[in-house]
Amino acid sequence: MLQFSFWDILSNLLIATQWTIVLSLIAFFCGGIVGLVLLFMRTSRIAPLEWFTKIYIEFFQGTPLLMQLFLFFFGIALFGVEVSPWMAATLALTFWTSAFLTEIWRGCVEAIPKGQWEASSSLALSYIEQMRYVILPQASRIAVAPTVGFSVQVIKGTALASIIGFVELTKAGTMLNNATFRPFLVYSLVALIYFCLCFPLSWWAKKIEGRLNVAR
Amino acid sequence: MSYKLQFAELLPYWNVLLYGLVFTIVLTIVSTVVGIAVGTAGAAARTFGPGWLGRIVAVYVELIRNTPFIVQLFFIFFGLPALGLKLSETTAAFLAMVINLGAYSTEIIRAGIEAVPKGHIEAGLSLAMSKWEVLRHIVLNQAFRKIYPALSSQIIIVMLGSAVVSQISAEDLTYAANYIASRNFRNFEVYLLVALAYLLLAMLTRSLLRALGRVIFKAR
Amino acid sequence: MSLVSIRDVRKSFGPNEVLKGVSLDIAKGDAVAIIGRSGSGKSTLLRCINGLETYQSGSIVADGIEVAGANTNLRELRRHVGMVFQQFNLFPHLTAAENVMLAPTVVNKVSKAEARATAAEVLAKVGLSEKMDAYPSELSGGQQQRVAIARSLAMRPKVLLCDEITSALDPELVNEVLRVVEQLAREGMTLILVTHEMRFARDVGTKLVFMHHGKVHEEGAPKEVFAAPRTPELQQFVGQVG
Ligand SMILES: Nc1ncnc2c1ncn2[C@@H]1O[C@H](COP(=O)(O)OP(=O)(O)OP(=O)(O)O)[C@@H](O)[C@H]1O
Ligand SMILES: [Mg+2]
Numbered sequence: 001m002l003q004f005s006f007w008d009i010l011s012n013l014l015i016a017t018q019w020t021i022v023l024s025l026i027a028f029f030c031g032g033i034v035g036l037v038l039l040f041m042r043t044s045r046i047a048p049l050e051w052f053t054k055i056y057i058e059f060f061q062g063t064p065l066l067m068q069l070f071l072f073f074f075g076i077a078l079f080g081v082e083v084s085p086w087m088a089a090t091l092a093l094t095f096w097t098s099a100f101l102t103e104i105w106r107g108c109v110e111a112i113p114k115g116q117w118e119a120s121s122s123l124a125l126s127y128i129e130q131m132r133y134v135i136l137p138q139a140s141r142i143a144v145a146p147t148v149g150f151s152v153q154v155i156k157g158t159a160l161a162s163i164i165g166f167v168e169l170t171k172a173g174t175m176l177n178n179a180t181f182r183p184f185l186v187y188s189l190v191a192l193i194y195f196c197l198c199f200p201l202s203w204w205a206k207k208i209e210g211r212l213n214v215a216r
Numbered sequence: 217m218s219y220k221l222q223f224a225e226l227l228p229y230w231n232v233l234l235y236g237l238v239f240t241i242v243l244t245i246v247s248t249v250v251g252i253a254v255g256t257a258g259a260a261a262r263t264f265g266p267g268w269l270g271r272i273v274a275v276y277v278e279l280i281r282n283t284p285f286i287v288q289l290f291f292i293f294f295g296l297p298a299l300g301l302k303l304s305e306t307t308a309a310f311l312a313m314v315i316n317l318g319a320y321s322t323e324i325i326r327a328g329i330e331a332v333p334k335g336h337i338e339a340g341l342s343l344a345m346s347k348w349e350v351l352r353h354i355v356l357n358q359a360f361r362k363i364y365p366a367l368s369s370q371i372i373i374v375m376l377g378s379a380v381v382s383q384i385s386a387e388d389l390t391y392a393a394n395y396i397a398s399r400n401f402r403n404f405e406v407y408l409l410v411a412l413a414y415l416l417l418a419m420l421t422r423s424l425l426r427a428l429g430r431v432i433f434k435a436r
Numbered sequence: 437m438s439l440v441s442i443r444d445v446r447k448s449f450g451p452n453e454v455l456k457g458v459s460l461d462i463a464k465g466d467a468v469a470i471i472g473r474s475g476s477g478k479s480t481l482l483r484c485i486n487g488l489e490t491y492q493s494g495s496i497v498a499d500g501i502e503v504a505g506a507n508t509n510l511r512e513l514r515r516h517v518g519m520v521f522q523q524f525n526l527f528p529h530l531t532a533a534e535n536v537m538l539a540p541t542v543v544n545k546v547s548k549a550e551a552r553a554t555a556a557e558v559l560a561k562v563g564l565s566e567k568m569d570a571y572p573s574e575l576s577g578g579q580q581q582r583v584a585i586a587r588s589l590a591m592r593p594k595v596l597l598c599d600e601i602t603s604a605l606d607p608e609l610v611n612e613v614l615r616v617v618e619q620l621a622r623e624g625m626t627l628i629l630v631t632h633e634m635r636f637a638r639d640v641g642t643k644l645v646f647m648h649h650g651k652v653h654e655e656g657a658p659k660e661v662f663a664a665p666r667t668p669e670l671q672q673f674v675g676q677v678g
Pocket of ligand 2: 480600
């Protein structure tokens with residue numbers, strides 16, 4: 001039987017970590033773009049757009065991410081399209097991320113005083129121009145901390161992609177555990193790697209938040 | 217789409233779904249109650265306890281908040297037996313949930329405690345209240361009022377996260393879905409139905425917690 | 437021909453009727469001072485004129501543009517009708533000059549250089565040439581309000597609406613803002629001012645409007661109206677504040 005040394009285990013886990021990072025980045029950036037579009041729709045005061053985003057957010061925030069992964073994995077297949085775990089995971093994580101980011105950002109937009117909307121509309125700025133030049137520049141300052149904070153949730157969320165068979169850090173851990181029968185060591189290392197990815201982001205988010213509070 | 221959704225094929229499995237649903241609800245309730253108790257103790261230890269205890273709690277909180285729940289679950293279920301601690305699927309699921317919510321609620325409650333103005337504590341002490349009485353009647357009371365919404369959302373997040381316990385074969389709602397899907401191969405229908413069940417559960421929990429909050433904090 | 441014409445405007449917030457048939461004509465070059473008790477509907481009327489609020493019946497025509505609910509061309513309207521607020525509402529992330537330049541560059545597509553020249557001109561007019569690059573947080577309340585006036589002026593509005601623009605200021609800062617408004621009135625800018633400064637209303641206004649319970653209760657030349665109020669409500673009001 002093949003023997004795995006400590007270094008074999010660690011290096012295999014680190015290789016798989018690359019996929020955790022890639023998936024996280026894609027989900028975060030695609031989710032951010034979709035989230036921004038949804039944010040415009042959500043705050044547009046156009047009833048059908050608002051309703052659509054409300055239902056969208058309710059669904060993706062109100063159901064387990066795991067269910068969303070299953071639904072994408074099996075749902076796309078119904079259209080006769082070949083689905084890879086990679087594709088299902090990317091789509092589910094993107095939509096899931098966008099729902100949370102939209103809500104976070106909406107909170108930041110709503111924290112901007114009403115007078116800023118009134119003053120800018122009195123200057124004949126259109127809704128998009130108001131958002132672009134007046135509201136978002138201010139909202140984005142307070143949005144940085146919770147957005148960075150949420151990136152930690154995205155990284156942790158990618159762990160669920162293992163369940164539909166995408167080989168990232170968690171899945172690699174499971175496979176190595178089955179091969180080595182050293183669960184304590186393997187899962188300790190897996191947890192440690194996630195910690196090394198997430199903790200700096202958590203710490204950074206907290207630091208920005210603190211600085212913003214002092215600036216007030 | 218040529219495919220026809222067939223929800224009727226799920227009917228024979230209603231009792232499996234019901235069992236899973238009850239399991240998920242009980243899991244959520246128990247871990248909420250115990251988890252918040254852990255969180256309260258943790259927050260009190262961090263703010264009022266000795267330094268070394270505070271640091272231990274801080275490490276616990278950061279370890280949990282910065283690793284995925286599924287890894288925590290696997291560690292408890294697969295990893296701990298290596299140290300001689302063998303747990304059943306159900307016990308491991310409950311334990312992981314409590315540890316997870318305990319860490320998050322420690323952080324949330326601590327923020328609430330720190331938001332209580334120092335003057336209120338001094339005022340309480342000046343009224344001859346003991347430290348313990350001040351904590352219970354002034355600090356925690358105000359803190360919980362303030363963080364109740366945050367805590368409520370965390371409870372819902374943890375409830376949805378509990379779907380993962382199906383991966384160690386704890387028999388929750390998601391496990392029921394997997395079980396049915398493996399029998400009748402109506403994957404999409406099963407998962408859609410169960411996703412909607414979770415959605416309903418989340419909405420229900422939210423209104424329930426809101427109503428409960430109104431009763432608990434009805435003064436003001 | 438009046439520049440702003442308000443005909444029998446009615447406006448309710450839910451069951452609460454706030455404007456109960458207001459009619460008013462404002463000619464070019466008028467400086468109309470609107471006074472009245474708190475809650476009499478002064479702000480609401482002003483906000484209806486530039487479409488920040490909608491009204492249920494009647495009509496408002498400002499500079500030839502009909503302000504009528506959903507299908508109003510609000511953008512066109514607001515290019516001609518400026519507004520200054522009680523709380524200044526400067527954009528805190530932009531400097532004084534950038535606050536002033538924003539609408540000309542974005543709405544009127546004026547070049548940056550040209551907008552900056554305009555900003556320099558209007559900021560000089562309000563006496564703030566040396567504060568062009570200051571952020572709102574670095575300015576006093578009076579200075580902030582003067583930047584807000586300059587910001588509206590940069591759009592070259594036909595009418596300027598001012599809603600209690602000195603009410604949020606410390607007493608010693610009120611005059612520097614009033615002086616700017618007085619200067620504008622003298623230059624012939626059409627102004628509609630809601631104000632609690634009675635002396636200012638009398639000395640600078642060309643027309644006085646007393647609002648009471650959502651109606652124009654009395655109107656006329658300021659000096660005459662103040663000297664001899666016809667209605668007991670205005671007598672009482674003038675007695676209280678004057
Ligand atoms: N957005 C709103 N929703 C509901 N009621 C409103 C709203 N804005 C104003 N009102 C009501 O309309 C009435 C008139 O308000 P308005 O602000 O026009 O008064 P005002 O004459 O400007 O008073 P003040 O001198 O205090 O500024 C008040 O009774 C107020 O409560
Ligand atoms: Mg007012």
